Amino acid sequence: MLAKIVIQNYRTFRRFELDFDPDLNILVGDNDAGKSTLIEAIGLALTNRIRGRLFAQELSPYMFHKDVAAEYVAAIQAGRTPPPPEIIIDLFFDSKAELAGLYGTNNLLKVDAPGIRVRAGFNPDYRDEYEAFIARPTDVRLVPTEYYRVDWLDFSSNGITARSVPATASLIDASNIQLQSGVDYYLSGIISSHLDPRERVELSRAYRSLRENFADDESIVEINEKLRGAPRDVSDRQLTLNIDVSQKASWETNIVPHLDDLPFQFVGKGEQSTLKILLALNKNVDDAHTILVEEPENHLSFPNLGKLVNKISTKCVGKQVFIATHSSYVLNKLGLEKLVLLSVNGGFRLDILPVDTRDYFRKLSGYDTLRLVLARRSILVEGPSDELVIQRAYLDRHGCLPIENGIDVINVRGLSFKRFLDVAVLLKQNHVTVVTDNDGQDAADVRARYSAYLAHGNVSVCVGEGKDYRTLEPQLLKVNDIETLNKVLGVSYGSPEELLDYMIDNKTTCALAVFDSPLPINMPEYIQDAIG
């Protein structure tokens, strides 16, 4: 199993470190936080390949962290001679006796552990050429990767081969299905690795004899006889038809998997990605097997996603799975405690979440937990009417809706604030505000119920003051005169009591009217606090 990754100078990661869960890692983060890059980096270290091609062939100046590249170029142009930057990806394995040969301290952390690494660094064989190149600093605009070499090593700093890596990887990127003819490389890789060597040889042999039989077919013999006599305008050579028997035309290019007799490329994209994921999950391997899944929710309807997620959670026993996702459903179903919230320096886990809170989210998997996880600031409210009034209050104060400033107003059912706050207190960089009614109690007492969360510093609680103003509606009535509210709501009640009864009976309608009203409205103090 993979225990840890350390990345240096690769794409978004200047320096990145993350410990892995032995079973499941659900990678979540903003766009650009590096979800896909992390998946790519794991695959790269395990296979020395990127998108099916050797890293050495794919290496380009744009794979370097952009600040690192810019600093290097700036230093060269300033007449200094900085060392050319190196891309390094170190993968640490769990300590196991069979891995004794992979031990060493040749990793970025310099700890004695078993592991493998890819390193793209300057090739000293090109020293003269490189010195000539940097002698004209103004020409240096990019990292000169043409003077680089890629080494695939273990932590003892000895070269490794695909055979000596003790883990295999299947990368499943459902969004990136490239089917020209036959089987794309993902699928061919998955199929080949699913077959044992004998079966693979049989497949190649059967395919070759198929090609040979083609030429012996009576009608083909006849056709070729005819073609042989064709007018020789262009060439003196004989023209015949046959199937390409050269090495490059192997079965992968011409044999197509069928689902219920439908060629694979005519099957829906959703089915295609499901099939690929399942093939990878069903694989039986002795080595540790790593499955990297990019956004399984792509191309899948909700029920199909549900089926797939169930398969992932039952079939991944004994395999290590990495999933990058934007879907709260996937996250809740597979377990919030497996979440890794990514940033460009590292990841953050929710694995210390209380057990009952994990179960709560797993059962109510429709909850948009990802919104809470991803929003820098969120405001938790008790119902749709509170949500609308808060939006209006924010618009009045800041001139735009909260979401435009990256503030997410999340409507939390019933009394599940505490479940969300269990998550929130682990996410130190996120600020969470709870907006709640006093329900006939002292505001101080209500706040006291949250004291354990308030102690964390990133949680605040705003409670309506005054026992007699139990909910949002009386609070609104408290700070606005009856004429204004009558106008805003398009009604004309004579007494505050009547108006209040109407408001309580028509909560959502009233909140919508408040949200849409062109008239100025005063907001209760606790709402003001929440949006400050």
Next chain:
Amino acid sequence: MPSADNLAVISAAGSRKTQYIVDRVLASSSRRVLVTTYTNENLRQITERLSIGSGVLPAQVTVMGWFKFLMSQCARPYQSYVLGEAGVIRGLNFIGSKPQYAAKKNPRRYYLDSHDAVYRDAVSAIAVEANRLSQGKVIRRLSRIYDHIYIDEVQDMAGYDLDLLDALLDSPVGITMVGDPRQATYVTNNARKNTNFKGNRISSWLQQRRDRCFIQERTESYRCNQAICDFADGLYPELPRTTSMNNETTGHDGVFDIRPEQVRSYVEQYSPIILRHQKTSDTQGLAAMNIGVSKGSTFDRVLIFPTKPMIHYYHNRDPEKAGDLAKLYVAVTRAKYSATFVIP
């Protein structure tokens, strides 16, 4: 804790010491074993015999040249303890040698050339230093990988190699060292460390470690007849006598001399393998083999084009004036039946 399996076999030429290693390795199939030796020729022979000619070694058995072993399993894994940085060593510089006056406080300049390749005489030094500075990580790593390490031609070890062997003798890995102190024709490095123990001094180095390592002497030669054994033993009067187990007679057995003008007819009659001191030696245009390269080989007959000191020994049997004892010893002990010198 030293392994109870530590063993040093001091043996005479033709005592089947390489076969001894091969037999022991094949007999202990369940253990993870490394076999290492210095010369490529010996490495090839061991691989061939262990794989019974197929080139495919039994699982669990690794055969590796001494320098590859030093580089990949000893110097590289914990180089950061010596060189400060991880992954610095790029390769091996087999030709150059360590700058004599470089300061040890700049280890990168001290051990590595300008292309970050390790000087050949610095590889075992890095290994030993890395082990010392990491509190034994190099040896600990080896003991996780191997149950037993066999070292053939141990007489070729010198300098820091011996310090590494010393550390291995203290480890849980079983160590079997096999060598003939009389055949020290190569030395793995020219470092000034442990110069007392170069070449035939290996036996005293081993004797000093007999508390951690059982010493066995193999004095039977299955190759050379008694006359050849006696001639060769005379070079090392302080070492035990060799007993020949080869009693075959062919009508031309023992040590002889011929004059240069007799070479053609002698070669025609006996078809000996022709041995020379070095490439530039004059062998009358006949195809010949360097003595150093012939080590480990068995021939029916050899014809030797000797150096001046060798001729002196032939006439006077005085080892003090025999020049390179090991070369002469190796040359005569290649032969089963006859070793003949061309003497002007």
